[in-house]
Amino acid sequence: MKRAIKKIAILGSGVMGSRIACHFANIGVQVLLLDIVPKEPSEEEKKKGLTISDKAVRNRIVETALTNTLKSKPASLYDAGFISRITTGNFDDDLPKIKDYDWVMEVVVERLDIKQSLFEKVEKFRKPGTLITSNTSGIPMHLMCEGRSEDFQANFAGTHFFNPPRYLRLLEIIPAPKTNPEIIDFLMDFGDRILGKETVLCKDTPAFIANRIGVYAIISGMHAVEKMGLSVSEVDKLTGTLIGRAKSATFRTMDVVGLDTTVNVANNLYKALSHDESRDKFKLPKIVEVLNENKWWGDKTGQGYFKMIRHEDGTKELKELDLKTFEYKDVEKPKFKALEASKEIDDLKKRIKFLVNFEDRAGEFYRATFYDLFQYCANRIPEISDELYRIDQAVCAGFGWELGPFETWDVLGLQETVEKMKAAGEIAAPWVHEMLDAGHTAFYKVENGQKKYYDIHSKSYLPVPGAEEFILLDTLKAANKKLWGNAGATIYDMGDEVIGLEFHTKMNSLGAEVIEGINTAISMAEKSYKGLVIGNEGGNFSAGANLAMLFMFAGDQEYDEINLMIAQFQNTMMKVRYSSIPVVVAPHNMALGGGCEMSLHADAVQAHAELYMGLVEVGVGLIPAGGGTKEMTLRFSNRLIAGDVELNQLQDYFMNIATAKVSTSAHEARALGYLQTKDAITLNRKRVLADAKEKVLALSDAGYIQPIQQTNIKVLGKTSLALFEAGITGMQYGAYISDHDAKIARKLAWVMSGGDLSSPTEVTEQYLLDLEREAFLSLTGEKKTLERIHSILFKGKPLRN
Structure with a gap:
């Protein structure tokens, strides 16, 4: 099936809808972003004399949502100018336009009745054959397309992006019962090559793969935290980059995402998973339940597991929650013998094995949470996935883990970990024991330069699909x-x-x-x-x-x-x-x-x-001297066209370096x-x-x-030096830059001008390299430069002196 996506209509402009719209704009697709019409004008709109018939009122919800997305950090667009690729509108006036679009994506609130109602309207205008998908995070596909036409059902699937869509790599693809297989093949390929995602094929099971495993790991981990009496800071120290997971670790991540989001998924899974042997692990432990009842959901409510205290003098102080008293206290500096002993282990795989086998509270926590997660993942095959590699892909791409559960199990040693799990009361799935009995000692292996995974159906190793293209x-x-x-x-x-x-x-x-x-x-x-x-x-x-x-x-x-x-x-x-x-x-x-x-x-x-x-380099009191200053000057020279305003172009490059852009x-x-x-x-x-x-x-x-090295690089000498000096002096007098900043900027100006030449001159690359090396060398003798370097090396933050 040959299918091109030039235009996409996104129905629903909330946090996810607007951000997905921005990512499609990033790849050059024309986007129509729609949402509901407000019930009535706001008070501000009434003061302006606007009525519900005015476009500004009718599109207020979608415009506000998109504006908020554009203001949020990190940015959703690669380039601010890409906003021109997004057109806004509303369901009442603009839904008929979807007949001209190649893809219709629904991103409205997670309620089945609302989604079904919208799909009924979509069918009136959608052109047969048009791709239609839902960004649901858990509503079953078969329920959403009930009562729809055969063509609708054949072209319908789930496309579950993770938030924020620009940055998180996971895109789960979920077929509905009657989805044309060619549609799934297209989505898997398009998501990978064009959207830049880790596309993972999922079964239509509750929460699909990533949230099913990821939320289990979080809530189950909370039970272990509560049982062991660990603190917020201790847990975040143990569950972040140390073991190849997101820097925000556990509690900080929940504060940023919103605890209510995690709780809603966990509660829905508990209701839906009557067959799950570990269902009770989705029950909220007290250290989650209390915060949820208090609506301490994190950043969105001003407090969660962490709280920023703002004092009257303008200073800020971060506090963490005491998980016993549920009062805020000073942030701890966790100390574990395992962490001290592992400081020199840079290799992640070696470090994880060392930490899990270390005999202290850290090792105990890792063994409890890892072994529990391993048995849960193994028991989910073939329920949520026929292939184990899909679970690793989904969790890594969706939650920012460097190693998935089965990859981690391999790192610890499959056979020895199964034995240690048994001793700890965690029994691995029967297929894992059958695998070991057959002499297979790892979930993954590399043969003839090809990565393969153990397939439980054929009881053999098969190539990881698509890996040959990487x-x-x-x-x-x-x-x-x-x-x-x-x-x-x-x-x-x-x-x-x-x-x-x-x-x-x-x-x-x-x-x-x-x-x-x-x-x-x-x-x-x-x-x-x-x-x-x-x-x-x-x-x-x-x-x-x-x-x-x-x-x-x-x-x-x-x-x-x-x-x-x-x-x-x-x-x-x-x-x-x-x-x-x-x-x-x-x-x-x-x-x-x-x-x-x-x-x-x-x-x-x-x-x-x-x-x-x-x-x-200016941040450490230096200028670029590995050819960077030379190269930007060369690029300025090569881009010159007769009649250009030369100084403007050179000044742009100068400012990029001088402000460390x-x-x-x-x-x-x-x-x-x-x-x-x-x-x-x-x-x-x-x-x-x-x-x-x-x-x-x-x-x-x-x-x-x-x-061949260039010998015709045009530099402007005194002409550009005078311009740069005027700007530097003005910034200095206005107290925008320090005296040392000014000294660095003058060195940079000297190199990019080619020195104190009386008129524009053509010079060689080596000439400019010598100038930048000389300037760099002189700055290394400055006390304030050494102070800046010291601050970066020993304090981890820049110093503006």
């Missing part, structure tokens, strides 16, 4: 594709004569090991391969250069060492640009400082849509000049490395020719 570094590692490595970087054979460089330092900072890795990878590629991909699967692409080493050299006044270090970094970036093979950089999330500079020098960038890129998406990175027209954007994070590899092959197959 390049996953863990799979390459398991397939012995490693070609070279040191403590901070690894080179892999990605196949088809392309190699990949991964760096894996703390925050993926760019130190000596990574620089060695880049140079080694380029040399290897130039000898034997078509090209190189630089990318990784860490939380962030790179937070920038290794400040600790720089701080040590600067503190000891080892300026020759600093000069050598910067020259080596510059030379490496220039090698990225001027090698004899194509180099494609694949950044995601944070690509700051040196991570941004590496991207600036690539032959092409294959960026993830969520890209927070910028040259942020960071993009909020890959689209904004393009608008800021960090990405160019030749660079591409991938929405699905799992596809970034594969797309980058295809970019390398395309450049190679097109007959890649090694570029």
